[in-house]
Amino acid sequence: MSGELVGLIGLAVLFVLLVIRVPVALAMFSVGFAGIWALRDLKAAMSLMASESFTIASSAELVVVPLFILMGNVASVTGMSGRLYDAAYAIVGRFRGGLASATVLGCAGFAALSGSSVASALTMGKVSMAEMDRFNYDNRLSTGVVAAGGTLGILIPPSTGFVIYAILTQQSIGRLFLAGVLPGILLLSMFIATITILCWLRPGFGPAGPRTTMGEKTRKLVGALPVLLVVILTIGGIYAGIFSPVEASAVGAGLIIVIGAATGKLTPRTFWTAAKDSVVTTAAVMLILISAHILNPFLALTHIPDLVGTFLEGLEVGPITVLALILLTYLILGCFLEGFAMLVLTMPIYFPVISQLGIDPIWFGVLVVLTLEMGLISPPVGVNVFIVKSVARDVPLARIFAGVTPFWFAMLGTLIVLIAFPQITLILPNTMMN
Amino acid sequence: MPRCVVNKTMLATLRKLADRLISLSALAGTLGLIFVTLVVLADVIGRAFGAPLRGAQDFYQMGMVIIVFGGMALCDKLGGHVAVDVFEDHFPDAFNHWLNIFAALLGAVIFAGIAYTVYDSSKLSQMLKLATNIVRMPKWYFQWALSIMALITAIGMALRAVELALSGPHGRARREFGE
Numbered sequence: 370m371s372g373e374l375v376g377l378i379g380l381a382v383l384f385v386l387l388v389i390r391v392p393v394a395l396a397m398f399s400v401g402f403a404g405i406w407a408l409r410d411l412k413a414a415m416s417l418m419a420s421e422s423f424t425i426a427s428s429a430e431l432v433v434v435p436l437f438i439l440m441g442n443v444a445s446v447t448g449m450s451g452r453l454y455d456a457a458y459a460i461v462g463r464f465r466g467g468l469a470s471a472t473v474l475g476c477a478g479f480a481a482l483s484g485s486s487v488a489s490a491l492t493m494g495k496v497s498m499a500e501m502d503r504f505n506y507d508n509r510l511s512t513g514v515v516a517a518g519g520t521l522g523i524l525i526p527p528s529t530g531f532v533i534y535a536i537l538t539q540q541s542i543g544r545l546f547l548a549g550v551l552p553g554i555l556l557l558s559m560f561i562a563t564i565t566i567l568c569w570l571r572p573g574f575g576p577a578g579p580r581t582t583m584g585e586k587t588r589k590l591v592g593a594l595p596v597l598l599v600v601i602l603t604i605g606g607i608y609a610g611i612f613s614p615v616e617a618s619a620v621g622a623g624l625i626i627v628i629g630a631a632t633g634k635l636t637p638r639t640f641w642t643a644a645k646d647s648v649v650t651t652a653a654v655m656l657i658l659i660s661a662h663i664l665n666p667f668l669a670l671t672h673i674p675d676l677v678g679t680f681l682e683g684l685e686v687g688p689i690t691v692l693a694l695i696l697l698t699y700l701i702l703g704c705f706l707e708g709f710a711m712l713v714l715t716m717p718i719y720f721p722v723i724s725q726l727g728i729d730p731i732w733f734g735v736l737v738v739l740t741l742e743m744g745l746i747s748p749p750v751g752v753n754v755f756i757v758k759s760v761a762r763d764v765p766l767a768r769i770f771a772g773v774t775p776f777w778f779a780m781l782g783t784l785i786v787l788i789a790f791p792q793i794t795l796i797l798p799n800t801m802m803n
Numbered sequence: 804m805p806r807c808v809v810n811k812t813m814l815a816t817l818r819k820l821a822d823r824l825i826s827l828s829a830l831a832g833t834l835g836l837i838f839v840t841l842v843v844l845a846d847v848i849g850r851a852f853g854a855p856l857r858g859a860q861d862f863y864q865m866g867m868v869i870i871v872f873g874g875m876a877l878c879d880k881l882g883g884h885v886a887v888d889v890f891e892d893h894f895p896d897a898f899n900h901w902l903n904i905f906a907a908l909l910g911a912v913i914f915a916g917i918a919y920t921v922y923d924s925s926k927l928s929q930m931l932k933l934a935t936n937i938v939r940m941p942k943w944y945f946q947w948a949l950s951i952m953a954l955i956t957a958i959g960m961a962l963r964a965v966e967l968a969l970s971g972p973h974g975r976a977r978r979e980f981g982e
Contacts, residue, residue, distance in 0.1 A: 387887045388887065388890055389890075389894075389902050389905075390886045390887060390888055390890070390891060390899075390902055390903075390906065391886065391902075391905070391906045391909060392884035392885060392886045392906060392910070393884070393885045393886060393887065394884055394885070395884070395906065395909050395910050395913055398913050399909060399913060402913075402916075415916070415920045415923075416920070416924075418916055418917060418920045419917075419920035419921045419923065419924040420924070422917050422920075422921055422949065422953075423868065423921055423924070423942075423945075423946060423949060426867060426868045426871040426872060426949065427864045427865060427867050427868045427945070428864070428867065429860055429863070429864050429867075431867065432839060432843070432863050432864075432867055435836050435839070435867075435870050436839070436840060436843070439836060439840065612847065615843060615863070616843055616846070616847045618843075619839075619840055619843030619844050619847065620844065620847060622840055623840065623844045641833065644833045644836050644837060645829060645832075645833045645874075645877075647836060648829060648832040648833050648835075648836055648870055648873060648874035648877070649829070649874045649877050649878045649881060649883050650874075650878075650883070651836075651870055651871060651874055652832070652870075652871055652872070652873075652874035652875045652877070652878040652883070653878050653883045653884055653885060655871040656875065656878075656884065657885065706887060709885065710885055710887075
């Protein structure tokens with residue numbers, strides 16, 4: 370049997386395993402292992418199993434994963450998201466749709482702490498949804514804005530999405546973090562513009578909140594200052610060359626723990642819970658990564674990535690069209706697959722093609738992560754939508770999906786702008802870390 | 804005593820034992836995370852004062868092994884592994900039930916395989932005296948730790964498969980493990 374045929378059978382089996390709800394990591398692991406056994410021998414498959422399990426689990430650069438997760442979890446249990454929201458609310462709450470804009474700003478701030486979209490949507494949903502209900506916000510806007518705002522978590526650094534992409538494609542984590550800054554700000558602005566337009570077209574969607582005095586504004590901003598300082602120190606430290614990403618993640622986690630303890634919000638019990646949750650999440654992420662490193666050599670042996678590359682080259686279209694086609698497949702896959710799983714499944718196939726076409730891998734990484742974000746709010750899977758549903762139990766799912774639709778188009782608009790102007794993504798990494 | 808009562812008692816004892824092992828493994832992982840955080844922080848602070856922690860990278864690399872595999876069994880117990888559940892509602896209950904058993908068994912086999920192969924490769928590490936770069940910590944100690952924690956995960960998954968098989972499509976195990 371030819372390598373290509375074994376590869377196609379392997380991919381078909383992988384698809385079936387995913388459909389029948391076998392966890393993504395176990396499906397990838399078993400197909401990769403069986404494929405190498407079929408194409409080489411059992412000894413090679415077992416040797417890979419032993420070496421990859423230990424090598425990936427002891428990878429120095431992957432230490433950022435549990436540390437950033439810990440930072441996000443501690444920030445979440447200590448209610449730091451609330452302080453970010455309060456500060457944004459004090460500034461923009463009095464405008465029409467202001468609470469929704471404050472939610473997006475709060476999500477962006479929390480994203481800079483946690484690096485996780487789900488954590489951003491969950492914590493910000495708990496904080497802001499009740500407040501928007503109190504001011505009679507249309508529940509399509511209130512739920513839509515939380516689900517969409519949460520997606521900023523994997524674009525605004527530190528982002529677990531970027532870390533995984535960097536590991537899979539051997540890119541610099543620092544450059545990717547830096548590349549995510551301007552697109553993150555652009556997306557944030559697009560979300561706020563969407564809210565403004567929606568509330569301008571339908572004033573009942575987001576009535577203005579009460580005015581706040583200058584004293585209140587100052588107090589709320591001062592309340593959020595420690596959190597903002599942690600973000601600036603952590604991310605700024607990487608760019609200034611003071612910390613490596615691993616050190617920055619530990620400094621960030623350490624500072625958040627100190628602030629939480631100093632303010633009395635972090636007890637030994639809540640800290641232990643946050644640490645244990647971080648270990649569990651790390652295990653899930655790392656098992657997928659280990660599995661990807663079992664599946665990738667199998668795909669390489671089958672030459673399927675080469676075939677895909679040859680096929681795309683045979684189309685005789687420019688690199689941008691190929692890029693658009695690849696992103697289109699992510700948009701379609703995003704309706705069914707979890708973003709992170711999609712990344713590890715497709716990167717071994719797409720990345721060689723991208724490299725061959727001379728497309729900048731950092732730019733591609735940002736575009737892919739943004740497209741994965743769109744999957745987080747695309748029906749029928751839309752993880753963030755389900756997270757919001759768990760907070761707003763009385764709002765029908767269809768209404769939440771209706772609420773996120775304008776934001777989905779805002780993301781599509783951002784994606785198009787980023788494709789048209791690669792310099793938005795590349796200017797910071799190229800000027801600051803070249 | 805009827806055989807099914809004996810089976811249930813035995814299963815309950817096994818579950819209790821497995822849960823303790825899973826908790827112990829998660830405890831090791833959590834302590835590992837706290838240790839790694841402290842090591843990196845000590846290194847950064849020490850460096851600021853011209854005295855970085857010697858071998859910090861060795862410590863946090865090996866600590867990572869404990870974090871990753873320490874949390875694996877608990878992650879499985881809590882249903883934390885990512886799965887595509889779009890089609891779940893379209894399958895009959897009985898089919899979903901057997902799929903759960905299949906996934907648990909597949910996981911058990913994979914983790915038993917990891918435990919065995921890593922233990923096997925630890926013998927080579929021991930023979931070659933492989934150690935970390937700076938403080939020369941023997942790598943095989945951490946391979947043993949990985950093997951033990953992978954084995955605990957495999958036991959937890961195998962036990963879950965047995966519980967699911969005995970409990971039927973609407974049984975206790977299915978609900979308890981969040982599937």
